[in-house]
Amino acid sequence: MVQISDLMIRHPEATSFADLERLVIEAARSGEIHLYFDIKPEYPDTPRKWETRLELAFYNAERVEK
Amino acid sequence: MTMARAGAASSGRRLDGDPFDLGDEASYRAWREAKLGRYPARAEDLVVEIRDATNLAAAERAAIAERCGRANAALYAFTPTPRDEPRLRRDLIAFGAAFGLTAIEDHRSAEADGVVRIEVVRDGGRLGYIPYTDRPISWHTDGYYNYHGPDRCVRAMLLHCARDADQGGENRLLDPEIAYLRLRDSDPGHIEALMHPQAMSIPANVEASGAIRRENVGPVFFVHPGAGALGMRYTARKRNISWRDDERTRRAAAALEDILETDPLVLRVRLRPGQGLICNNILHDRSGFVSSATAGRLLYRIRYNSRINLDAA
Numbered sequence: 070m071v072q073i074s075d076l077m078i079r080h081p082e083a084t085s086f087a088d089l090e091r092l093v094i095e096a097a098r099s100g101e102i103h104l105y106f107d108i109k110p111e112y113p114d115t116p117r118k119w120e121t122r123l124e125l126a127f128y129n130a131e132r133v134e135k
Numbered sequence: 136m137t138m139a140r141a142g143a144a145s146s147g148r149r150l151d152g153d154p155f156d157l158g159d160e161a162s163y164r165a166w167r168e169a170k171l172g173r174y175p176a177r178a179e180d181l182v183v184e185i186r187d188a189t190n191l192a193a194a195e196r197a198a199i200a201e202r203c204g205r206a207n208a209a210l211y212a213f214t215p216t217p218r219d220e221p222r223l224r225r226d227l228i229a230f231g232a233a234f235g236l237t238a239i240e241d242h243r244s245a246e247a248d249g250v251v252r253i254e255v256v257r258d259g260g261r262l263g264y265i266p267y268t269d270r271p272i273s274w275h276t277d278g279y280y281n282y283h284g285p286d287r288c289v290r291a292m293l294l295h296c297a298r299d300a301d302q303g304g305e306n307r308l309l310d311p312e313i314a315y316l317r318l319r320d321s322d323p324g325h326i327e328a329l330m331h332p333q334a335m336s337i338p339a340n341v342e343a344s345g346a347i348r349r350e351n352v353g354p355v356f357f358v359h360p361g362a363g364a365l366g367m368r369y370t371a372r373k374r375n376i377s378w379r380d381d382e383r384t385r386r387a388a389a390a391l392e393d394i395l396e397t398d399p400l401v402l403r404v405r406l407r408p409g410q411g412l413i414c415n416n417i418l419h420d421r422s423g424f425v426s427s428a429t430a431g432r433l434l435y436r437i438r439y440n441s442r443i444n445l446d447a448a
């Protein structure tokens with residue numbers, strides 16, 4: 070299981086929601102089975118439906134072009 | 136909060152009404168459902184990595200607050216951990232202060248900064264007290280012998296591991312809100328008995344310095360009148376404690392003891408160097424341990440007279 074906060078804390082270089090989305094995809098590809106939304110990612114570009122965006126990124130990681 | 140699905144951050148704040156009022160069953164039911172729904176199943180779920188305790192990132196603050204909202208506690212891991220003691224002590228004080236914890240208890244074993252070294256001692260003022268031995272410590276909340284009302288008691292604490300034992304030294308943890316909930320589900324009379332202002336007494340004690348600590352009498356569960364937060368004052372020890380002399384109190388104390396030994400929500404953790412616990416004075420114990428004579432188990436402890444401020448995060 071990976072938590073949103075784990076990704077953000079381990080990757081301080083990620084400064085946007087788009088960066089976080091990429092980290093979520095990488096986590097899924099590395100074998101993580103569960104993504105836990107423990108905190109809201111507060112970036113300037115965080116969309117209103119951020120959970121849906123990250124959920125889709127996580128589930129569809131294998132379909133996204135590498 | 137949620138796993139790969141939408142959900143709002145747990146705030147840990149009270150719902151409308153008073154869930155700790157035995158006459159407000161609707162509020163209690165709503166609070167109970169929310170509490171059990173988000174309570175962590177494993178100690179690992181409470182862990183947050185901290186890069187710089189003196190300059191927390193927003194995600195670190197939010198993650199600590201989220202764990203405290205769910206379980207009144209968070210486990211943290213400093214990565215890297217400061218190597219020299221003065222720096223570590225400053226970091227610990229700054230870390231607590233980032234969550235509004237600035238009212239540090241003036242403890243007889245504390246040094247000037249309010250930090251206490253928990254280690255095996257062979258002499259000095261700490262000698263004779265069980266925390267400073269390698270023996271197990273039974274379930275308790277910190278400062279149960281020093282309660283002077285909901286405003287004047289230990290309401291939060293921080294425990295940081297600098298060196299672990301060779302063997303043992305594990306902690307079991309339980310949020311007092313879970314203990315309350317189990318007791319109330321079993322028999323609301325247990326709560327009435329344990330909220331009685333004379334439920335548990337700790338006799339007067341003559342300390343090694345010759346100072347006398349007065350008898351300490353108070354409830355087991357209490358609610359802070361301003362914040363509405365539940366607090367707890369408890370020890371499972373059998374000696375130097377007296378329970379209110381009535382059948383209901385004895386039954387409630389026995390039920391609580393049973394919960395602490397059997398509840399599936401009791402979490403188990405063995406703190407490693409650099410790891411620690413920050414909490415609203417939750418129930419915990421410690422197993423006995425074995426350490427080498429040269430570099431034994433060393434933890435630092437800070438107690439606070441206020442609760443963790445989730446809004447500070």
